[in-house]
Amino acid sequence: MTEEYDDEIILSELPDDELVEQMHDDLYDGLADEIAEGTQILLDRGWSAPQVLDKALVGGMAIVGVDFRDGILFVPEVLMAANAMKAGMAILKPILSETGAKPVGKMVIGTVKGDIHDIGKNLVGMMMEGAGFEVIDLGINVDAETYIEAIEENQANILGMSALLTTTMPYMKVVIDALQEAGIRDKYIVLVGGAPLNDEFGEMIGADAYCRDAAVAVDVAKELMAAAS
Amino acid sequence: MRRGRKARQQKPQKISAVGPGLPGGRFRPLTRSDEQQVHKTILDVLENIGMGDPIPIVKEKALERGCFMNEHGRLCFPRAFVEDAIARAPKNAHFFGRDPRHDMDVGDGRVHTYGGGEAVNMLDVGASSYRPSTLADLYDAARLVDRMDNIHALARLVVATEIEDQLTCDINSAYVSAAGTLKHTQLTFADASHVQPTLEMLYMIAGGKEKFHERPFCNGGGCPVISPLRYGQDNSEVCVESIAFGAPVWVTVAPQAGATAPAALAGAVVQATAEALAGMLMVHVVDPDTPVVLGPWPFVSDLRTGSFTGGSGEEAVVSAAAVQMINFYGLPSSVGAGMTDSKTPDYQAGYEKALAIALAAQAGCNDVSECSGMLGSLMALSLESMVIDNDLLGAVLRTVRGIEVNEETLSYEVMQQVVHGEGHYLRTEQTLGLMRTGYEYPALANRLTPGEWEEAGSTDIRQAAGERVKSILSSHYPDYIDPATDAKIRERFPILLAPENMRPGNQRW
Ligand code: B12
Numbered sequence: 001m002t003e004e005y006d007d008e009i010i011l012s013e014l015p016d017d018e019l020v021e022q023m024h025d026d027l028y029d030g031l032a033d034e035i036a037e038g039t040q041i042l043l044d045r046g047w048s049a050p051q052v053l054d055k056a057l058v059g060g061m062a063i064v065g066v067d068f069r070d071g072i073l074f075v076p077e078v079l080m081a082a083n084a085m086k087a088g089m090a091i092l093k094p095i096l097s098e099t100g101a102k103p104v105g106k107m108v109i110g111t112v113k114g115d116i117h118d119i120g121k122n123l124v125g126m127m128m129e130g131a132g133f134e135v136i137d138l139g140i141n142v143d144a145e146t147y148i149e150a151i152e153e154n155q156a157n158i159l160g161m162s163a164l165l166t167t168t169m170p171y172m173k174v175v176i177d178a179l180q181e182a183g184i185r186d187k188y189i190v191l192v193g194g195a196p197l198n199d200e201f202g203e204m205i206g207a208d209a210y211c212r213d214a215a216v217a218v219d220v221a222k223e224l225m226a227a228a229s
Numbered sequence: 230m231r232r233g234r235k236a237r238q239q240k241p242q243k244i245s246a247v248g249p250g251l252p253g254g255r256f257r258p259l260t261r262s263d264e265q266q267v268h269k270t271i272l273d274v275l276e277n278i279g280m281g282d283p284i285p286i287v288k289e290k291a292l293e294r295g296c297f298m299n300e301h302g303r304l305c306f307p308r309a310f311v312e313d314a315i316a317r318a319p320k321n322a323h324f325f326g327r328d329p330r331h332d333m334d335v336g337d338g339r340v341h342t343y344g345g346g347e348a349v350n351m352l353d354v355g356a357s358s359y360r361p362s363t364l365a366d367l368y369d370a371a372r373l374v375d376r377m378d379n380i381h382a383l384a385r386l387v388v389a390t391e392i393e394d395q396l397t398c399d400i401n402s403a404y405v406s407a408a409g410t411l412k413h414t415q416l417t418f419a420d421a422s423h424v425q426p427t428l429e430m431l432y433m434i435a436g437g438k439e440k441f442h443e444r445p446f447c448n449g450g451g452c453p454v455i456s457p458l459r460y461g462q463d464n465s466e467v468c469v470e471s472i473a474f475g476a477p478v479w480v481t482v483a484p485q486a487g488a489t490a491p492a493a494l495a496g497a498v499v500q501a502t503a504e505a506l507a508g509m510l511m512v513h514v515v516d517p518d519t520p521v522v523l524g525p526w527p528f529v530s531d532l533r534t535g536s537f538t539g540g541s542g543e544e545a546v547v548s549a550a551a552v553q554m555i556n557f558y559g560l561p562s563s564v565g566a567g568m569t570d571s572k573t574p575d576y577q578a579g580y581e582k583a584l585a586i587a588l589a590a591q592a593g594c595n596d597v598s599e600c601s602g603m604l605g606s607l608m609a610l611s612l613e614s615m616v617i618d619n620d621l622l623g624a625v626l627r628t629v630r631g632i633e634v635n636e637e638t639l640s641y642e643v644m645q646q647v648v649h650g651e652g653h654y655l656r657t658e659q660t661l662g663l664m665r666t667g668y669e670y671p672a673l674a675n676r677l678t679p680g681e682w683e684e685a686g687s688t689d690i691r692q693a694a695g696e697r698v699k700s701i702l703s704s705h706y707p708d709y710i711d712p713a714t715d716a717k718i719r720e721r722f723p724i725l726l727a728p729e730n731m732r733p734g735n736q737r738w
Binding site for chain 1: 349350361388390393395398419455461463464485487488489530532533534535536537608
């Protein structure tokens with residue numbers, strides 16, 4: 001990519017502040033290679049991984065988030081941006097865990113047992129990745145055991161469950177009850193979503209929050225992560 | 230003469246310009262060459278990309294018949310196999326009502342309008358917010374469908390969300406359907422193991438197993454495909470088990486353009502049709518004589534938010550194109566049309582429904598589904614909307630009927646007579662003959678003069694619809710299951726709608 005456009009911008013030649021701004025633009029445009037390159041350049045210049053994450057990546061995705069909310073960016077564009085974000089995260093992740101810096105957060109997500117609707121769940125997963133979360137997607141038809149195994153094994157912070165059927169919604173409570181029984185409910189933030197759900201239902205089954213859509217999911221996840229630390 | 234007219238007024242005979250089974254198919258969004266290209270691509274998809282995760286019985290039977298698993302472990306259907314199966318498959322699907330008046334002969338572009346549903350909310354008469362739907366709502370919907378001339382059959386329009394046990398829910402849903410209407414009813418099942426117990430109950434209603442199978446007034450089916458191009462286990466099993474009805478099996482797929490189907494509409498038509506054929510083939514390898522109603526329902530994503538949108542122009546044209554492809558194969562077809570995104574029966578609901586329903590019907594869809602009362606992107610049912618839709622369907626079907634052109638209807642002689650005679654057509658033989666049979670009259674559409682309308686309180690169609698719903702539902706409590714049988718059914722099955730909720734004086738109406 002850079003060879004073709006080398007008469008334009010050479011990332012490594014930009015001063016820090018301009019590079020960060022350029023990375024914001026590149027995130028906006030969903031350019032994964034450029035984001036990986038920019039991330040590496042900042043690290044090479046002595047930036048810490050949390051600094052890069054916060055200023056260059058999360059900062060850029062915040063702009064994407066606002067324009068998505070305002071209807072300027074469409075979902076596929078946001079998902080391209082999320083993909084670019086993921087490319088930067090791939091470089092930062094090993095350094096972050098090495099230095100013991102706190103990652104943004106880890107989410108295990110899946111559609112509950114008996115339910116095959118996964119478009120919404122996939123969207124939430126990708127949006128969460130776009131916000132810097134690591135996402136482990138268990139797919140569809142997920143039972144309580146599988147959820148619990150995955151959150152424990154991956155030391156996740158958030159459990160996300162999706163259900164689109166009134167007949168499968170009750171299973172979310174089964175999973176939460178299983179967490180209770182195992183004595184690990186309080187270790188996790190539980191988010192639930194899906195078209196037939198609402199706030200009262202989320203409350204009734206003992207979830208931390210019901211999220212109407214993927215953008216809300218990202219905001220709520222960030223909020224609850226901040227409150228938990 | 231005078232007495233005759235009086236008698237007619239007292240006992241008005243409903244004559245209609247339209248009815249079930251009008252021949253459609255004049256609207257073709259794809260050219261002949263488009264059709265061929267789509268067809269060729271569909272065969273490529275089924276032969277080379279194939280379907281993921283077939284259930285064991287389907288895989289076994291398909292492999293026996295020369296299908297193969299490709300290097301990705303996907304079940305592939307050779308083109309010759311697909312073409313033979315299409316040639317061999319039943320082209321017509323006969324649906325029985327409990328009353329033969331409601332029989333439907335589905336196939337060959339004959340248009341019927343019914344079905345769909347499984348909304349989880351109700352918009353009550355006059356309400357401005359949704360509430361969770363219940364078994365009583367499904368019973369009321371069945372009673373209303375029973376009285377709607379242009380809604381030709383019933384399906385589970387709403388889910389009894391208060392019933393947690395799914396077998397109980399499936400049995401009760403079948404029960405209230407049979408209690409509410411004599412029209413054919415399309416059933417759904419959460420699990421294949423629910424088919425037999427439900428059939429047992431239907432046998433009791435029919436007066437015996439043989440009686441039921443003589444005229445099976447219910448059928449089953451499901452959505453056996455998780456797009457893109459993968460079978461879903463539970464619903465595959467339901468579809469196969471539904472062969473037991475001895476009635477056509479419905480198979481619906483709903484790939485969403487932009488999300489689980491290509492954003493290019495041609496690609497969405499290819500995938501939806503290929504998936505519907507894959508659903509048909511699944512039933513076909515188990516029993517080639519069972520007719521399948523193929524439902525390639527290409528859905529559309531609003532790519533600004535990712536949400537499903539059923540009311541767009543894209544949805545209307547892509548569904549009509551899918552119908553065209555199923556007609557190209559000569560097989561029975563269904564698409565969802567009328568899946569408005571509006572939350573109330575308003576102007577948006579009206580234009581979105583009319584557009585999609587008209588195109589699907591004009592394309593010659595055998596089962597224009599989701600056209601009876603659905604709102605909010607399939608999230609809610611409104612009975613007010615259902616009675617308005619009945620008018621809408623009447624008007625659409627009138628356009629399907631089209632214009633009969635012959636020497637008589639071209640009217641040269643009538644014109645000549647009128648020009649040399651009275652100077653108007655109001656009193657001609659022709660007008661008298663056609664005023665009822667050639668014209669469809671809506672029950673609710675307001676055709677008053679502005680002055681009359683103001684005098685009548687300046688009401689809008691939703692108010693009129695609410696009145697009609699109340700008037701029908703407070704009086705139409707049919708006894709379609711005789712009390713003795715009903716008692717026996719209640720002894721054997723956990724029926725959750727109390728008899729007092731099925732007669733006048735209940736709290737609902
Ligand atoms: C597409 C669709 C299908 C597709 C699913 C394809 C797929 N890969 O997902 C297919 C055709 C396979 C399908 C099958 C069925 N479906 Co369906 N389906 C839909 C439909 C039209 C759209 C769903 C969708 O994808 N929306 C788009 C996404 C982006 O929105 P979303 O899922 O709501 O997700 C957003 C939020 O809810 C939230 N969110 C979602 N999950 C999560 C999770 C977390 C953790 C968080 C924080 C947030 C969150 O964020 C998302 C993004 O903004 C809905 C109607 C509707 N309006 O929702 C019916 C609907 C859900 N289906 C319904 C039915 C009945 C069925 C079937 C049972 C039909 C049948 N008889 O076979 C089967 C189910 C089989 C099974 N066991 O699951 C009913 C529900 C009935 C009920 N009892 O509740 C609905 C309401 C439609 C209807 N009236 O018929 N369906």
